[in-house]
Amino acid sequence: MSSELERRLEGLLAELPEPEPEVGERAFAASVAALRPVSPAHRGFRSAVIAVAAMLVLLAIAAGSLAAGGVLRLSFGKATPLPPPSELSLPRGADGIAAIVYGRLSVTTKSGFDLQGLPVTAAALSPHALYVAAGVGNSLVAVAPDGRRAWSHPTDGSIAAIAWAPDGLRIAYVVRSDRRRRAWNLVLHVIWGNGKHDTVIDHNARGATPSWRADSLAFAYVGAGGRPIVYDLAHESRRVISMASARHATRLAYAPSGTELAVQTETLVSVVGRPQTVVWRSVPGTQPLWIGWLGSHLLVDTRSGMFTPKSRARLYSVDPAGVKLVRSVLLPGPLLWVYGQIAAVGSHDGVLAGRLERLRSVLRIRPQPCNPEGCEIAIGKGDVQIR
Amino acid sequence: MRRARRGDRDAAADLFRRYWRDAWRAAFAITGRRALADDVAADGFERAFAALDRFDERRPFGPWLHRIVANRALDILRMERRLSAEELPDTPDVAPVRAADDRSLLTVVADLPLERRVAVVLRYGVGMTPKQIAETLDVPVGTVNSRLARALEQLRESLEVEHVE
Numbered sequence: 001m002s003s004e005l006e007r008r009l010e011g012l013l014a015e016l017p018e019p020e021p022e023v024g025e026r027a028f029a030a031s032v033a034a035l036r037p038v039s040p041a042h043r044g045f046r047s048a049v050i051a052v053a054a055m056l057v058l059l060a061i062a063a064g065s066l067a068a069g070g071v072l073r074l075s076f077g078k079a080t081p082l083p084p085p086s087e088l089s090l091p092r093g094a095d096g097i098a099a100i101v102y103g104r105l106s107v108t109t110k111s112g113f114d115l116q117g118l119p120v121t122a123a124a125l126s127p128h129a130l131y132v133a134a135g136v137g138n139s140l141v142a143v144a145p146d147g148r149r150a151w152s153h154p155t156d157g158s159i160a161a162i163a164w165a166p167d168g169l170r171i172a173y174v175v176r177s178d179r180r181r182r183a184w185n186l187v188l189h190v191i192w193g194n195g196k197h198d199t200v201i202d203h204n205a206r207g208a209t210p211s212w213r214a215d216s217l218a219f220a221y222v223g224a225g226g227r228p229i230v231y232d233l234a235h236e237s238r239r240v241i242s243m244a245s246a247r248h249a250t251r252l253a254y255a256p257s258g259t260e261l262a263v264q265t266e267t268l269v270s271v272v273g274r275p276q277t278v279v280w281r282s283v284p285g286t287q288p289l290w291i292g293w294l295g296s297h298l299l300v301d302t303r304s305g306m307f308t309p310k311s312r313a314r315l316y317s318v319d320p321a322g323v324k325l326v327r328s329v330l331l332p333g334p335l336l337w338v339y340g341q342i343a344a345v346g347s348h349d350g351v352l353a354g355r356l357e358r359l360r361s362v363l364r365i366r367p368q369p370c371n372p373e374g375c376e377i378a379i380g381k382g383d384v385q386i387r
Numbered sequence: 388m389r390r391a392r393r394g395d396r397d398a399a400a401d402l403f404r405r406y407w408r409d410a411w412r413a414a415f416a417i418t419g420r421r422a423l424a425d426d427v428a429a430d431g432f433e434r435a436f437a438a439l440d441r442f443d444e445r446r447p448f449g450p451w452l453h454r455i456v457a458n459r460a461l462d463i464l465r466m467e468r469r470l471s472a473e474e475l476p477d478t479p480d481v482a483p484v485r486a487a488d489d490r491s492l493l494t495v496v497a498d499l500p501l502e503r504r505v506a507v508v509l510r511y512g513v514g515m516t517p518k519q520i521a522e523t524l525d526v527p528v529g530t531v532n533s534r535l536a537r538a539l540e541q542l543r544e545s546l547e548v549e550h551v552e
Contacts, residue, residue: 005543008492009511016512017421019411019428027429028403034437035394158433176433186426207426226422250422266421 026207029103029121030158030176033137097344098125098132099351107132115147122209124162124171126193133171135159140173142195151195160186161209165216169193170233172201172210172219188221190233201231202238211252213259220252220261228252228263228272245270245281253291255298260318262298264291269300271318280316280323292338294356297326299343301335311335313343313356329356388448392439403432406449409513410456416508417460419497427463431456453513454523457505461524464501495545503538506531 098107105123107115121135131142131150140159142150156177163172170190177185188205191198206222213219213230220241223229226248228241241263251264259274269288271279282288282300289311290301298316311334315327336351337344344353352359390398410431415424435442435452442451496507509515509523517535521528 005539005546006511009496009507009542016412016415019408019415019425023425023429024403024407024411027407027425027432028400030429031403031432031436032396032399034433035391035399035439176430206422207429208422222422226420248420248422 025100025103026121026160029100029119030160032103033119033121033158097351097353098123098129105132105134115143118143121158122160122162122173124164126164127166127168130168131193133162133164133173135162135173140171140191140195142193153191153195153198155189156187157185160207163210163212163219164193165212165219166214167216169216172212172221174205174207174210174221176207190231202229206249208249208251211254211261213254213261214257220254222249222252226250226265228261230261241272243270243272246272251291253293255293255296255318257296262291262293264288269298271298271323279318290335292335292343294338294343295341298323299335299338301331315356327356331356332359388442388444391436392442392444399436402448406452407432409449410452413453413508413513414456414460416496416512417457417505418464423460423463427460428456431459434459450515450519450523453509453515457509457523461501461505492542492546495542498545499538499541503534503541506534507538507542510535 098105100106100120100123103119103121105115105118105120107123107125107129115132118134118136123132123134125132129145131144133140133142135141135155135158136152138155138157140153140155140162142152144150155175158176159173160176161174165171170192172188172190175187175189177187185203186205186207187200188202188210189198189200202221202223204224206224206226208222210219210221217234218230218232220228220230223240228246228249230239230241232238241261245268246263246265248265249263250266253262253264254260255262260279261272263270263272265288267287269282269291271281273279287303288300289303290299292299294315296318298318299313300316301311301313303311311331313329313331313335314325315329317324317326331345332352333346335343336346341355342353343356343359344351345359388398388402391402407428411424411428414427414431415421418424418427431452434455435448442448496504499507505524506520509520510517515523517528517531520531524531
């Protein structure tokens with residue numbers, strides 16, 4: 001029996017689910033940021049490296065001269081397909097888009113923001129895209145549209161998630177703090193939008209992005225044990241959402257108006273009202289991929305099958321009379337972001353955005369290889385109107 | 388490995404791509420929860436990359452990484468149990484799998500005490516030998532063998548009960 005059991009165990013564990021791509025990309029960015037390059041130990045080796053480097057420089061100069069004369073065509077190898085953006089931001093009034101691909105941030109807005117290739121661990125655009133807040137190394141940095149660093153706040157470690165309040169006055173962010181001092185340490189902070197008055201809210205948070213309530217006076221985050229917690233800034237108080245269906249939350253989304261909070265777990269989605277009542281709960285086993293609010297409607301994206309990149313988005317109306325399914329749409333890829341009536345969907349070679357039934361390409365990934373300077377992406381300007 | 392140690396981003400990406408999925412699955416199998424597995428695997432990689440300068444290149448990277456991941460998972464689960472023992476059961480979510488028999492097997496694996504569950508995951512999921520598990524968990528090989536034997540016994544009993552029911 002034991003050998004049969006052991007065989008079954010080996011087979012069973014091989015069938016465990018796969019990690020989400022966006023989780024891998026975030027982890028990759030944080031891991032690369034943690035690399036501490038080792039210099040070669042021996043002087044002889046170092047001399048050899050310098051000699052080889054000098055030869056390469058001479059060769060490069062010669063090749064450059066030939067290339068300039070049209071004799072030689074330079075190539076950096078075969079293009080490798082890039083993954084779709086793992087994080088996307090389309091805030092209120094931004095009229096633009098921010099995306100992170102393999103740990104590199106690209107922002108383009110119609111008002112002139114054009115930032116390409118900044119290595120970050122997390123990022124969020126402020127309302128109207130006046131600034132972008134990003135985790136760069138061990139700092140939270142706000143960058144203005146002209147690329148100028150508006151302010152920088154040192155942190156205890158790399159930043160896992162950032163959320164800008166709808167009024168733009170505060171930022172909630174989660175830091176992976178220095179493990180040498182604490183055993184477990186995703187620390188939730190709130191800082192003013194001008195980079196001052198940083199406050200630690202919770203030493204035992206999870207890495208999910210906090211979600212601000214529409215009035216900017218409170219936000220929800222995932223705390224110890226995966227429990228959603230609502231933090232009230234005015235009263236400096238916290239309220240744990242303790243319903244069983246909201247435990248082990250993976251994503252939170254406050255409605256753009258009102259106080260309904262959508263809570264996603266690995267198996268279901270709940271809408272929690274005020275006071276703590278579950279307004280609605282999806283059928284268990286749905287395997288939600290993403291939740292968000294498309295206007296006043298709740299959008300729940302789920303897998304459409306095991307072997308297809310497509311997803312099934314279900315749109316629900318949420319009002320005091322109850323929650324009703326309004327529409328179900330098959331999408332070409334997973335949902336990445338929704339704002340107003342605009343949804344953004346990841347596809348094999350970029351991002352599609354628009355109304356659910358009229359998605360079109362807004363972000364194209366150029367067929368350029370990833371090189372030590374990073375992966376190049378291009379954002380198609382003028383294709384998206386967000387107000 | 389050598390290039391990654393010198394800070395080469397492409398080499399680090401190769402290393403990450405090769406080991407990320409297994410590290411995450413090991414974290415998921417131990418913690419039983421996707422969100423926690425995300426944190427544990429990411430944290431494990433970050434720690435491994437931060438310590439690459441101290442890593443002995445002659446040794447394989449995989450077992451070293453799994454050792455970090457397994458220990459992080461154990462630390463977090465133990466801490467979480469201490470923090471919220473009064474309200475959170477130590478029962479992981481059950482992952483969706485294919486056959487009905489396998490679902491019940493996964494359920495009983497999830498019900499194993501933490502130390503036995505970790506031994507089972509490292510032995511059958513990651514493919515470590517009892518000696519490697521002993522090094523990873525910093526316990527004697529005999530303890531690992533004992534945990535594995537008791538885990539298999541418990542699994543067998545649980546499965547028999549389920550069949551009777």
